[in-house]
Amino acid sequence: MSLIHYERRRNLGNTDWSKNWSSFAVMHPSYELGIESGRVGKLLGQLGHSEGATNAILDTVLNLPAAHGWWADDVFKMASGGTGNTEVIRFPHREVTLENRLYDTLASFKVRTAQIAMHLADGFRQRLFRQLDSLLCTEDWVVEDEPPKLASFSTFLRLILFLRPDVQPGLGATQDGHLIAMWTTSSARLSIECLPNDQLRWVLSRCYEGSLESAAGRCELVRIRSVLEPYNPRAWFEHDDGLRTP
Amino acid sequence: MTTAYVPPDDSLIRNVPWARLRKDADDNVLGIDSAAFRLRPLEPYLSATWLEFFAGASKTDQMHEAVRHIRNSDFKPTANSGFAIGKVREIEAACVSRSYKIRVVHEETADNRAHVAVRRWPEDDAVLFEELAAGAWGDLVMNKDCPA
Amino acid sequence: MADGDDWEQYSKPPITEAAVQFQLSSSLAQSKVEKAAKKLAKFYEFSDEEHVTEFRLNAKTGKVEAGNPDWLGRKLNSKDRTDILLLRTNSLLFSRLAPYQGWSEFQARIERDWEVWRKATGASSISRVGMRYINRLDIPLGPDATVNVDHYLNVGPKFPDVGALAMTGFSMQVRRPLAADELDLILNTGTVVPPPLVGNASLTLDIDLSRSRDLPKGETELWTLLNAMRSHKNRVFEACITPAARELFS
Numbered sequence: 058m059s060l061i062h063y064e065r066r067r068n069l070g071n072t073d074w075s076k077n078w079s080s081f082a083v084m085h086p087s088y089e090l091g092i093e094s095g096r097v098g099k100l101l102g103q104l105g106h107s108e109g110a111t112n113a114i115l116d117t118v119l120n121l122p123a124a125h126g127w128w129a130d131d132v133f134k135m136a137s138g139g140t141g142n143t144e145v146i147r148f149p150h151r152e153v154t155l156e157n158r159l160y161d162t163l164a165s166f167k168v169r170t171a172q173i174a175m176h177l178a179d180g181f182r183q184r185l186f187r188q189l190d191s192l193l194c195t196e197d198w199v200v201e202d203e204p205p206k207l208a209s210f211s212t213f214l215r216l217i218l219f220l221r222p223d224v225q226p227g228l229g230a231t232q233d234g235h236l237i238a239m240w241t242t243s244s245a246r247l248s249i250e251c252l253p254n255d256q257l258r259w260v261l262s263r264c265y266e267g268s269l270e271s272a273a274g275r276c277e278l279v280r281i282r283s284v285l286e287p288y289n290p291r292a293w294f295e296h297d298d299g300l301r302t303p
Numbered sequence: 304m305t306t307a308y309v310p311p312d313d314s315l316i317r318n319v320p321w322a323r324l325r326k327d328a329d330d331n332v333l334g335i336d337s338a339a340f341r342l343r344p345l346e347p348y349l350s351a352t353w354l355e356f357f358a359g360a361s362k363t364d365q366m367h368e369a370v371r372h373i374r375n376s377d378f379k380p381t382a383n384s385g386f387a388i389g390k391v392r393e394i395e396a397a398c399v400s401r402s403y404k405i406r407v408v409h410e411e412t413a414d415n416r417a418h419v420a421v422r423r424w425p426e427d428d429a430v431l432f433e434e435l436a437a438g439a440w441g442d443l444v445m446n447k448d449c450p451a
Numbered sequence: 452m453a454d455g456d457d458w459e460q461y462s463k464p465p466i467t468e469a470a471v472q473f474q475l476s477s478s479l480a481q482s483k484v485e486k487a488a489k490k491l492a493k494f495y496e497f498s499d500e501e502h503v504t505e506f507r508l509n510a511k512t513g514k515v516e517a518g519n520p521d522w523l524g525r526k527l528n529s530k531d532r533t534d535i536l537l538l539r540t541n542s543l544l545f546s547r548l549a550p551y552q553g554w555s556e557f558q559a560r561i562e563r564d565w566e567v568w569r570k571a572t573g574a575s576s577i578s579r580v581g582m583r584y585i586n587r588l589d590i591p592l593g594p595d596a597t598v599n600v601d602h603y604l605n606v607g608p609k610f611p612d613v614g615a616l617a618m619t620g621f622s623m624q625v626r627r628p629l630a631a632d633e634l635d636l637i638l639n640t641g642t643v644v645p646p647p648l649v650g651n652a653s654l655t656l657d658i659d660l661s662r663s664r665d666l667p668k669g670e671t672e673l674w675t676l677l678n679a680m681r682s683h684k685n686r687v688f689e690a691c692i693t694p695a696a697r698e699l700f701s
Contacts, residue, residue: 164497164528164532167531167532167533168532171468171549172467172549172587172647173549173647173648174533174548174549175463175464175467175549175550176463176589176648177550179550182531183531184328186530186531187330188326188328188330191321191330192322194321196381196382196383197320197321197322197381197382197383197384198320198322198381201343202320202322215647218648224328225328226328227325227326227327227330227333228326229323229324229325229326229336229338230323231341232338232341232343237336237338239326239336241325241327241333246334248325248336248337248433250338255649260337260430260432262433269434269438271430271434271437273429273430278649279649
């Protein structure tokens, strides 16, 4: 038997799980949850989760740090005795406010960065966190905008580690929860919108002999270098002096 | 009822949130991102404000008046947001080049007498939006640079 | 095996999380934990209260019963979310996420926070000490997109030749007492799916040491035990990895 520790919004009457959960902590080491995930999935289905929401929940759980594992063992011992078919799921909760949503988003992004921080230069990471602090600041956030999704941020990190640009991008966000990585020179612009599951939308423009050329497309992350090659991406990604950043 | 089109030589001003401003890695603002021109789901038109609706000795004065008016509307621009300004003629030309015949219509609302509805706006045309952001609708003024 | 600080030994330590837990001999009142949290808050940017609501699901009947919310504890975080302190009524968990800055820094934080906790709560009797280091080896894939686990790890699954194709994943746990310092070892290893880096395969090496008997009474002995656990952890780690693995993070 395994337990899942949900972080769920305080609104016990609302069973729209896809909107109400924010982040999760696995209560056993992830490998063990992997074995139990089918059983958990069945239980989530019985609670009325859609398949999509169930998969999203499990996907998030399997990617979290195991810092919560030990206290969870205690809870497991308390809850598991003699319960037979009964599963116990414990939900921490907080009030839903924009501030809390952005706070949780920022926290989850920093924790996600920690998973690959050994591959980032410290200066890059510090600057990234400053950018995220300002991007997800309540005072400048449009209430109607969806906070960026963790899955989008994951794609962004994988993009950075794949491209290894010398020049760190600027950061923006779409209204529907996707991070935008931006590179700008005096004559050329590149925006890469990071969708979940390594999907990218890119758009660029540059001035060439007095007129504006532009192009846009969508591709898998592994294709981005090939797709951008005709547009001289070195102009965006490399320092003039050859310094490396990430 | 006659449709009140905004004259082609007049300008539109539209708020750009901090998240859709182009920045470098140190958060220095460099311009407007193309995502600033996307419609929200079910939005029937793109909202903007008519610059020349306001009196002023200069374009700058008109722009400041427009910003004051927007600040006093139900829409509250955030401190670090910006305003994209573009000429109707150039915006329309950019759209025509992508085969869109937009309608730039003055439609006063309860909280914005200078409100403009840009109708027949494409739901999602990344190339068009980039060309607008980099050119036809790419003049940027920061909210904090406009006087109270 | 080098006795030097991990951080000094490898330029890119593969540690994704280092954690030390002290389980208390008896539970404390919430008020005492909160008092300690207030004192400790000055060392951390964020202090979040944690509550849980318990739902009981019966898989057979499909019925769900909800309980009342319970106070769980406090979670303190540094601004960049890499230094974490979980305070519960019966335990403290000190956690450091990547980038790992070395044992000296981690140990100093543990000692500092424990001292504050002890003074605030009066609780210092420990029933269990745990130390867990979770490492992840990110291995660039070759042209054939396979990784030979044995090339990087000295611990892994043994599988007979049954004409099967290349393994697509594994997970393994080994539990055994160490013949030193009354420590128990749980070692987990396996593939990470999906790997965090494009074009890489990733393997975890999760080393979990604990001691539940004959625990130190005083602080000097406690720090001596932690240092010993760290040495054992290093010894296990170095024994489990190959020179090829070392090249990944040197």
